[in-house]
Amino acid sequence: MKFEDIEIEDVDFEAMLEESFKNEESEGDLVEGRIVKINEDDNQAIVDVGTKKEAFLSLDQLRDESGNLLFKEGDDITVVVTGKRGDRLNISYELAKKQRALREFIAGYDETQEYIIEGEVIKKNKGGYIIECDGLDFFMPRTLSYLSQKIDPIGKKVKAVITKVDKDKNSVVVSRKELIERENGKIDEIAEALLNSKDIIKGIVKKITSYGAFVDVGGVDGLVHYSQISHKGPVNPSKYFSEGDEVNVVALEYDKKKKHLSLSIKDAHSDPWSDIDSIVSKGDTVAVIVGNIEPYGVFVDLGNDLEAFLHVSEISWDKNVKHPGDHLTVGEQINVEVIEIDKNEKRLRVSLKNLLPKPIDQFCQNNRVGDVLKGEITSVTDFGAFVKLDEVEGLLHNQEISWDKSKNAKNSFKPGDEVEVKIIKIDKDAGKISLSMKALSDSPIKMFAKNHKVGDIVQGKVKDKKDFGVFIAIDDQVDALIRSEDLFPLKIEEIEKDQDISAVIVFMDEKNDRLRASVKKLQMQEEKDAVAKVNADQDDSMTLGDILKDQLKK
Numbered sequence: 001m002k003f004e005d006i007e008i009e010d011v012d013f014e015a016m017l018e019e020s021f022k023n024e025e026s027e028g029d030l031v032e033g034r035i036v037k038i039n040e041d042d043n044q045a046i047v048d049v050g051t052k053k054e055a056f057l058s059l060d061q062l063r064d065e066s067g068n069l070l071f072k073e074g075d076d077i078t079v080v081v082t083g084k085r086g087d088r089l090n091i092s093y094e095l096a097k098k099q100r101a102l103r104e105f106i107a108g109y110d111e112t113q114e115y116i117i118e119g120e121v122i123k124k125n126k127g128g129y130i131i132e133c134d135g136l137d138f139f140m141p142r143t144l145s146y147l148s149q150k151i152d153p154i155g156k157k158v159k160a161v162i163t164k165v166d167k168d169k170n171s172v173v174v175s176r177k178e179l180i181e182r183e184n185g186k187i188d189e190i191a192e193a194l195l196n197s198k199d200i201i202k203g204i205v206k207k208i209t210s211y212g213a214f215v216d217v218g219g220v221d222g223l224v225h226y227s228q229i230s231h232k233g234p235v236n237p238s239k240y241f242s243e244g245d246e247v248n249v250v251a252l253e254y255d256k257k258k259k260h261l262s263l264s265i266k267d268a269h270s271d272p273w274s275d276i277d278s279i280v281s282k283g284d285t286v287a288v289i290v291g292n293i294e295p296y297g298v299f300v301d302l303g304n305d306l307e308a309f310l311h312v313s314e315i316s317w318d319k320n321v322k323h324p325g326d327h328l329t330v331g332e333q334i335n336v337e338v339i340e341i342d343k344n345e346k347r348l349r350v351s352l353k354n355l356l357p358k359p360i361d362q363f364c365q366n367n368r369v370g371d372v373l374k375g376e377i378t379s380v381t382d383f384g385a386f387v388k389l390d391e392v393e394g395l396l397h398n399q400e401i402s403w404d405k406s407k408n409a410k411n412s413f414k415p416g417d418e419v420e421v422k423i424i425k426i427d428k429d430a431g432k433i434s435l436s437m438k439a440l441s442d443s444p445i446k447m448f449a450k451n452h453k454v455g456d457i458v459q460g461k462v463k464d465k466k467d468f469g470v471f472i473a474i475d476d477q478v479d480a481l482i483r484s485e486d487l488f489p490l491k492i493e494e495i496e497k498d499q500d501i502s503a504v505i506v507f508m509d510e511k512n513d514r515l516r517a518s519v520k521k522l523q524m525q526e527e528k529d530a531v532a533k534v535n536a537d538q539d540d541s542m543t544l545g546d547i548l549k550d551q552l553k554k
Contacts, residue, residue, distance in 0.1 A: 030099055033091070035075050043072070047091060054090040055081070066361055095339070099170060102136050106167050115162040117174060121153045131158060131174060144175035157294060190220045190253060191261045194251035200315050202267045205245045213237045215249055215263055222261035224249060230267050232307040233270060257437070273346050274303045279304060280337050280348070284356065290332045294357075298324045300336065300350065308348035310336060310508060317359045319393060320378060351405045358392035360431045369423050372440065377417040385409040387421055393431035396421060403438050403477070403513060443513040444477035454505050456519060465492070472501050478515060486518035 033049040033065060038059070043063060047055045057079065061072050071077055077092040080099060109115075119133030128141040132427035135304045140160055147153045150445070194201065194217065203215035204380070212225040216369035224247075241247065247319060248268040254261050272279055280286060280302070288300035288308065297311040312324050321327065328334070340349035367373070367389075375387040377393070386396040396419070398408040452458070460472030469483040470492065482503055484492050490501070503517035 006041050013092050018190075024305070026383060029272055030078055030080055030096055031091075033077050033079055034178050035071055035073055035077055038069070038071075038073050043446070047077060049081065049089065049091065053084065053087055053089050055079070055091045057091050057093060062379060083238060084089070084462045087195055098137055103170055105136055106165055106172065108171065109162075111165075114321050115161060116179065117162065118157065118159045121156045121158060123149075124154065126536060129153065131160060136172075138174045140170045140174045140176060144173075144177045146177050146180050187220050187259050187261070188254075188256060189223075190218050191251065191254040191256075194261075200250055202246050203247055203249050203263070203398065205243055205247060207240060208237050208243060210237075213241055217249060217251075217261075217263070220261060222249070222251070222263040224263045224265050228252070228267070229262070229304045230307075231266050231269070242423055245526050245546060252415070256551060266305070267326065268306060272306050273343065273391045275341060276341065280338055280341070285335055286338060287333060288336055288349070288350070290330055290334065291329050293325050293328065295376075298328055302348070306348065307336070308350045310350050310352060314350070314354070315354065316340070317353050318391065358431070360428055360433075363390060363392045363433070364426060364428055367423060367426075369426055371423050372420060373423065373484075375416060377413045377415050379415060380413055381411045382410070387419060389433070392431075392433060394421070394423070394435040396435045396437065400424070400438055401434035403441070403444055443510055445508060445513045445515055446510040448474075448515070449508055449510055452505060454508060457502060457522060458505060459502045460499050462495055462501060463493060465497070471497055472503070472517070474515075480515040480517040482517050482519060486516075486520045488520045489523060490519055493535065 023078050029198070031049050032057065032407040033047040035045050036048050037046040039045070041058070042061045045057045045059055049055045059069065064070055070195065074358050077093065078096045078100065079093050080095040082089060082095065097327045117131070117133040117138060119131040119138065121129050122132045122137075123130035128139060128143075129145055129147070131138045138160070140158075144160075144163070145153075145158075147156070148157075155503060157180055158176050159179055160176040162172055163175045164173035166172075169270050201217055202215040205213050206216050206221055207214040210226075212223050213229070214221050216528060217223055223239075225484075226237055229235050229237060237257050247265055249263040249265055250267045252262040252264050252267070268503065286302055287301050290298055291307070292299040292302050295312070297309055298315070300308050300310055310324075312321055313319075313389045315321055315324055315327050335355055336350035336352050338345070338348065339351045339354065362473050370444065373389055375389040378386045378388045378393060379511045382400075382484045384395055396409070399405075400408050401409065401412055419437065420440065421435040421437055424436045424439055425432075429431075446456055458480065460474040460475050462470050463473040463479060467484075469481055469487070471479045471481055480503070482501070486503075486506070487495070497503075501519060502522060504517045504522040506518045506521060507516040509515075
């Protein structure tokens with residue numbers, strides 16, 4: 001609690017009281033009067049108080065809680081003259097009741113006893129404040145109030161101790177300052193004792209805020225900051241405590257000027273990280289309680305003031321977990337495996353999926369390379385598509401989608417599409433499955449090979465030209481590569497797109513759908529055939545040079 005530091009000056013309370021009485025019309029003498037007339041229309045009563053001037057009293061002061069009048073014409077009544085207005089006196093029945101009650105209080109006042117009042121500030125004057133308590137008005141000098149002059153105190157609830165009673169003047173002086181200084185002295189004494197002893201003591205949670213909890217220790221309130229609640233780190237106090245809970249605390253520090261006592265709950269308990277090796281080890285299976293759930297993972301409580309983090313990727317073998325809250329609920333107890341202990345950072349990481357059967361193991365029991373399955377496209381990437389097969393996913397790479405090299409995952413599929421695929425590889429240790437769609441049909445080269453073989457002459461149009469050679473389209477499905485060195489006597493720089501080229505097949509790879517041809521070998525083959533033909537048609541006197549000259553002319 002913070003109080004203003006007020007320098008108390010020497011004050012003449014007698015003079016202050018006199019000044020207060022002058023400034024407060026309510027401090028007039030009690031006088032006896034008689035109600036001579038009640039005027040309901042004007043809501044006034046005319047009261048004879050033994051003077052030449054008439055006194056007027058509002059009927060509102062003469063009604064009970066139900067609105068019934070307590071007096072009638074002719075009744076005697078005690079009032080206080082509060083002032084005058086022209087030819088009329090202003091009187092008050094309510095103030096008279098207060099003065100009479102105060103006289104009764106003063107008459108029964110025991111100077112050997114201490115009186116502490118709790119009331120409301122109802123008026124302010126030059127000398128101080130009027131405090132109303134149980135229908136009685138007490139005077140509190142400004143210098144004994146400890147009330148800020150910057151804030152209007154009217155309506156404020158205060159506690160004060162009676163310091164002076166004047167029976168002659170029917171007045172009581174109270175002091176808030178004295179109570180506060182007593183309380184401050186008590187706080188200083190208790191706080192210093194706690195700091196010196198460093199003992200663990202029990203306290204009661206009085207109030208919980210967003211920044212911590214206020215705990216009562218022996219009548220003094222101290223603050224446990226949210227960072228001093230748990231060895232886990234800063235936590236939300238409301239998730240750990242309720243008002244009225246009993247907690248163990250130790251004192252950390254005390255600001256004597258501000259009367260701020262700082263407490264710690266976590267320091268009242270041993271730090272589990274100081275002996276973490278005896279509590280848990282990597283690879284241990286432990287039971288935990290699900291705490292805070294975030295989109296990126298879950299914080300779980302191991303007990304002993306230990307907290308671990310369960311990353312979203314460690315919740316399930318299913319890689320498509322969208323949010324941990326879809327799989328776990330706050331307060332749920334689960335078993336997890338400890339996968340990391342970082343003593344320096346005081347960090348624990350755990351895994352739930354490590355304790356669950358691996359889907360790849362179950363998949364391998366039921367499926368083999370070469371099996372054909374149906375699955376659903378879960379995601380499409382630049383390099384291929386992932387296909388859900390039971391509880392696992394396999395990769396359908398772009399090059400395995402179709403024998404048509406223009407097709408890829410992005411222009412062929414969308415998530416949710418059903419596809420039929422063939423298993424072409426399983427890496428159980430890595431948990432990877434490779435799939436193929438083009439393996440479900442014969443390659444174009446394999447179909448081509450049914451009617452063609454190496455050495456056959458083919459003709460095609462130039463489809464594409466590269467630095468290393470040209471591709472010719474033999475038909476709609478089959479392309480052949482002619483390497484630069486196999487183009488002779490043609491020159492690659494002179495070749496144009498859609499140009500017809502004849503070549504001989506020199507290589508066929510049915511599995512990988514590859515075909516190579518050669519113009520050079522075709523040329524050599526034609527020359528060889530020409531020589532053989534000439535030898536068959538000409539006599540033996542003809543030379544090889546003659547035959548070549550003849551062929552060149554043609």
